[in-house]
Amino acid sequence: MDMQVAKKKLSLKEKxxxxxxxxxxxxxxxxKDEVFPYVKYEGIKxxxxxxxxxxxxxxxxxYWKYQGEKERKxxxxxxxxxxxxxxxxITDASYLSALKIFLQAISPxxxxxxxxxxRMGREFPGVGTQVACQMQSIDEIRHAQTQIHALxxxxxxxxxxxxxxxxxxxxxxxxxxxxxxxxALSAGPFEFMIAIGFSFEYVLTNLLFVPFMSGAAYNxxxxxxxxxxxxxxxxxxxxxxxxxxxxxxxxQDPDNLPIVQGWIDKWFWRGFRLLGVVGTMMDYMxxxxxxxxxxxxxxxxxxxxxxLFRDLARYGIRPPKxxxxxxxxxxxxxxxxxxxxYQYNFGTAFHSWIPSEDDMAWLSKKYPDxxxxxxxPRWNHLTKLKxxxxxxxxxxxxxxxxxxxxxTVFTEPDDPTSICQRETEYKGEKYHFCSDGCQHIFENEPxxxxxxxxxxxxxxxxPISGDLGAWMNWVSLIPGKDNGDYDGSEDxxxxxxxxxxxxxxx
Amino acid sequence: MxxxxxxxxxxxxxxxxxxxxxxxxxxxxVNREPAMVKIDAPGSMIIRRETIEEHIGRTYDLQELQINxxxxxxxxxxxxxxxxxxxxx
Numbered sequence: 001m002d003m004q005v006a007k008k009k010l011s012l013k014e015k016x017x018x019x020x021x022x023x024x025x026x027x028x029x030x031x032k033d034e035v036f037p038y039v040k041y042e043g044i045k046x047x048x049x050x051x052x053x054x055x056x057x058x059x060x061x062x063y064w065k066y067q068g069e070k071e072r073k074x075x076x077x078x079x080x081x082x083x084x085x086x087x088x089x090i091t092d093a094s095y096l097s098a099l100k101i102f103l104q105a106i107s108p109x110x111x112x113x114x115x116x117x118x119r120m121g122r123e124f125p126g127v128g129t130q131v132a133c134q135m136q137s138i139d140e141i142r143h144a145q146t147q148i149h150a151l152x153x154x155x156x157x158x159x160x161x162x163x164x165x166x167x168x169x170x171x172x173x174x175x176x177x178x179x180x181x182x183x184a185l186s187a188g189p190f191e192f193m194i195a196i197g198f199s200f201e202y203v204l205t206n207l208l209f210v211p212f213m214s215g216a217a218y219n220x221x222x223x224x225x226x227x228x229x230x231x232x233x234x235x236x237x238x239x240x241x242x243x244x245x246x247x248x249x250x251x252q253d254p255d256n257l258p259i260v261q262g263w264i265d266k267w268f269w270r271g272f273r274l275l276g277v278v279g280t281m282m283d284y285m286x287x288x289x290x291x292x293x294x295x296x297x298x299x300x301x302x303x304x305x306x307x308l309f310r311d312l313a314r315y316g317i318r319p320p321k322x323x324x325x326x327x328x329x330x331x332x333x334x335x336x337x338x339x340x341x342y343q344y345n346f347g348t349a350f351h352s353w354i355p356s357e358d359d360m361a362w363l364s365k366k367y368p369d370x371x372x373x374x375x376x377p378r379w380n381h382l383t384k385l386k387x388x389x390x391x392x393x394x395x396x397x398x399x400x401x402x403x404x405x406x407x408t409v410f411t412e413p414d415d416p417t418s419i420c421q422r423e424t425e426y427k428g429e430k431y432h433f434c435s436d437g438c439q440h441i442f443e444n445e446p447x448x449x450x451x452x453x454x455x456x457x458x459x460x461x462x463p464i465s466g467d468l469g470a471w472m473n474w475v476s477l478i479p480g481k482d483n484g485d486y487d488g489s490e491d492x493x494x495x496x497x498x499x500x501x502x503x504x505x506x
Numbered sequence: 507m508x509x510x511x512x513x514x515x516x517x518x519x520x521x522x523x524x525x526x527x528x529x530x531x532x533x534x535x536v537n538r539e540p541a542m543v544k545i546d547a548p549g550s551m552i553i554r555r556e557t558i559e560e561h562i563g564r565t566y567d568l569q570e571l572q573i574n575x576x577x578x579x580x581x582x583x584x585x586x587x588x589x590x591x592x593x594x595x
Contacts, residue, residue, distance in 0.1 A: 012586050055582040058569065066572040073573070206577050210513060210542070217541035225541050229515050233575040240582050290540055304579045307508030311581075311593050 012057050019059035021050070024127030036125045042188040044260075045253035049126030052248055056237055063135055067142070070230050077226040078150055087157050088502050089220040091287040093495035094486045098212075098285035099151055099224060100160045100350035101277060105177050106208070107147040108168040110231075112181035113196055114140035123189040132241045136197075139234040146230065150223040157498075158491050160349045160483075163476030167349055170475040172455035173277075175405045179452060180274050184267075186448070190249065191263050197242030199267035202308065204275050205235050206300040212278060215286045243308075250315040257316050266444070268320035269437035272329075273404040279334035280341065283363065284355060292366035293334045302327070322437040328413040331367055335375040340409045342382065343394035347468075349477050351486035354383050374416050391485065397456050402431040402449055403438035410434055426450065510551050510580035510591040513544040520574045522561035523553075530557050542576055550580070550592040 010018065027035050039046075058066075080086065090096070114137050121133030148164075155161035168174050184195035213228030249256045279293030291299075309319040341352040355363065360379065364371045385392045398407030399421075412420045422433040426446045433439040442449045464470045472479050481490055512527070514520040520543065527545055528534055534547040545551070558566045568589050580591035 012584070055584055056569075057584060058572075062569055066569065069573050210544075210577055211539075214540045214542050229542070229576050232577055233572060236575050236578050237572075239578070243581070303509060304511075307510075307579065307593055310508055310595055314595065 016054070016057040016059055019061070020054070020128055020131045023131070032125060036123060038123050038188055039125055039190075042190050042259065044190045044249055044256050046126075046249075047252055049129070051251070052126045052128040053244060054128050054132050055240055055244065058135065058237065060131070060135070067139075070233065071142075074146060074226050074230050077222050078153070081150075081223040082153055085502060086221075086223060087154055088495075088499055089222075091219045093158065093491045094351065094353065095219050095221070095285060095287050096154060096158055096160070096491065097350040097352065097486070098281040099154060099221075101173075101281060101285075102224075103147065103151050103161060103164045104167040104171060104349060105174050105277070107144050107151075107164065108174070109177045109181055110140050110147065111144040112178075112185065114138075114144065116181070116185050116192055116196060119185070120189045120192055129245075132237075132244075136234075136238055136241060139231075139238070143227075143231040143234070146227045150227045153223060157494065159478070159481045159489075160351075160491075163349065166476040170455075171349060171477075172347065175453065175455050176274055176277075179405050180270055183270070183448070190245070190259075193242060193245040194260065194263040195267045195270075197238060198246050199242075199264065199271045201235055201238040202242045203268060203301070203305050204271045205232070205239075206304065207275055207296055208278050209235060210300065211291050211296040212282055212286075215282060215288070215290045218288045218290055219286055246312070247315075250312075250317070261317060262444070264317065265321040266441050268326075269322040269435075269441065270404060272322065272326050273401075273406060273434070273438070276329075276333045276406075277337060279330075280337040283334040283366070284338045284352075284359070289362065292363075294330050294366060297330050301330075321440070322435075325413045325435065325437060329410065331370040332374070332411060332416055335363075335367070335371065336409050336411065339375070339378060340398075340407060343392060344398070344407075345484055346393055346479070347477075347483065349475070349482045351484060351489050351491065353486040354379055354386065370416065386485075397459070399432055400454050400456055401434035401438050402452055402454070403433060403441045404435075405452065405454065406434055408432065408434045507548045508580075508593040508595070509546050509548060510578075510593060511544055511546045512551065512553070512578045512591060513542050513576040514571075515574045515576060516541055516543050517574065522563075523558055523571070523574075526557040526561045527551070527553055529561075530554050547591075550590065553589040555587050 033040070117133045117137035117140060121130045121137060124130055124133065151161060168178065184192050187195065209228050209232035213225050213232065216224040216228060246260060249260055279297075282289065282291075282293045282296065306319075309317065338352065338355075341348060342354065345352045360371070360376055364376065367375075382392055398409070400406070401408055408419060408421055410420055412418050420435055422436065422439040424431050424433070424439060424443055424446075427450075429450070431442060431450070433442060458464075459471055460466045464474060469479075477483060486492055514523065516538065524536065524543055524545065528536060530553070531545075531547050531551050534545050534551065537544045537546065553568070553571070555566055555568050558568075568584060568586065571589065578591055580593050583590045583592070
């Protein structure tokens with residue numbers, strides 16, 4: 001870029017003050033408490049909103065300038081992708097399953113975050129916070145739009161992309177992210193900031209947008225890399241906002257510490273469960289892989305998250321409650337997720353498959369303590385069933401965790417041979433959980449989670465009444481096209497045929 | 507000591523920026539991955555406008571980093587002349 005840099009009349013700090021703090025005003029007709037009704041009920045005590053710092057000191061005029069430049073770069077790549085048969089430059093069409101999951105489950109989450117930050121920008125009394133939330137709200141809407149737009153190029157050629165908006169509301173695995181964001185949006189403003197700004201953005205989005213996107217580049221998908229990195233560069237500001245909010249709360253009043261710690265415990269575990277599927281995308285769905293989920297967790301979870309919690313220790317913050325359980329789960333979760341997706345692949349709007357011998361050799365190298373011992377034998381068994389013409393489909397209805405809504409497919413932290421299952425009785429009803437973390441979250445706020453809309457239970461209610469075909473119709477899933485084994489699918493056949501056409505004149 | 511890092515897109519814009527970061531932070535380690543460059547440094551990292559300008563051959567506004575920034579770690583402090591990442595412990 002060759003950007004003209006005008007001589008500054010004001011310093012960055014002066015300009016920031018003028019274009020944020022000086023935009024605020026004191027209310028006269030109504031009290032502050034009437035204008036900002038939600039800011040006290042969570043119990044967080046703030047004495048001086050002017051102590052809020054935005055270290056990036058980005059003002060709206062610079063924001064538009066740099067975001068405009070990013071959009072120009074993004075659309076240049078999208079145009080090149082559309083004009084240059086970009087959909088044939090990917091390593092293999094099986095890779096598209098990862099993008100379908102992204103579009104169905106994650107892009108709508110960006111939109112939900114946009115709504116959340118628009119609300120929080122209104123509810124926080126401090127003007128620095130309001131401006132930062134406003135920018136983040138616009139960012140999140142931009143992320144949803146650019147992702148949908150970039151992936152629409154694949155929708156022209158491949159199955160499973162056409163009904164992501166229906167999937168967002170109706171598909172069972174999309175209730176995972178939806179319930180995560182609904183939980184955050186129905187909380188107070190400070191809890192929302194910890195949920196999204198801190199746990200999700202700071203501790204977890206690096207795992208989604210950095211190694212996975214670098215992997216997209218390795219697989220020839222420049223459209224996805226570009227929206228991923230363009231989104232992630234906003235995330236750098238969002239992380240700073242989340243971290244700033246946490247420091248601000250802790251510095252304003254020591255009474256805030258136990259409340260903040262409780263939210264960190266809750267939202268780390270909710271985010272860890274939600275992002276687990278990214279491990280499956282990285283370990284199984286990228287034909288060409290940059291690093292394993294375990295390696296990515298080592299860099300962005302243990303090293304980066306660890307640095308953060310060491311830093312916050314001076315305020316009395318300790319690592320989140322589920323931190324050790326998360327570490328134990330890393331060797332297992334991507335395999336357990338992929339095995340579940342394979343067994344239920346008649347009920348997904350993407351393909352799954354049995355990993356090839358090559359893939360299994362890679363997995364065994366990356367997971368030396370667990371893959372050969374626990375997971376290769378299961379894939380070998382599934383291969384035998386498939387070769388015998390009786391591929392395994394799990395027609396049973398998965399039991400869902402009442403909190404995270406994932407089928408209870410994960411094992412005990414210290415025993416990978418037994419499924420982890422917890423239950424709590426509340427007002428005469430039994431509720432089931434996938435982990436101690438999810439059980440604790442429920443028990444702290446049972447009235448919130450007993451209202452959960454659970455897709456498996458919903459399937460048996462009118463108007464679907466347990467009819468699988470009617471359910472597929474309702475979620476806009478075309479059986480035999482959008483779902484099932486990748487091996488033999490229309491996506492696989494088309495990709496191979498079009499690739500051949502691209503290199504011949506016949 | 508905790509590590510701070512910055513990750514930038516691997517492109518023509520960032521080549522001189524990466525050279526400048528390495529020059530100003532001798533302990534920095536550069537990791538080149540597909541489409542991105544991640545630079546780690548123990549404890550803190552300083553990115554100076556003047557050093558970037560020497561490498562890039564024109565005036566530079568540090569906020570231009572936003573365009574090619576992927577992610578970072580550590581507390582941020584920014585003014586006209588330098589952009590700092592730091593952990594307190």
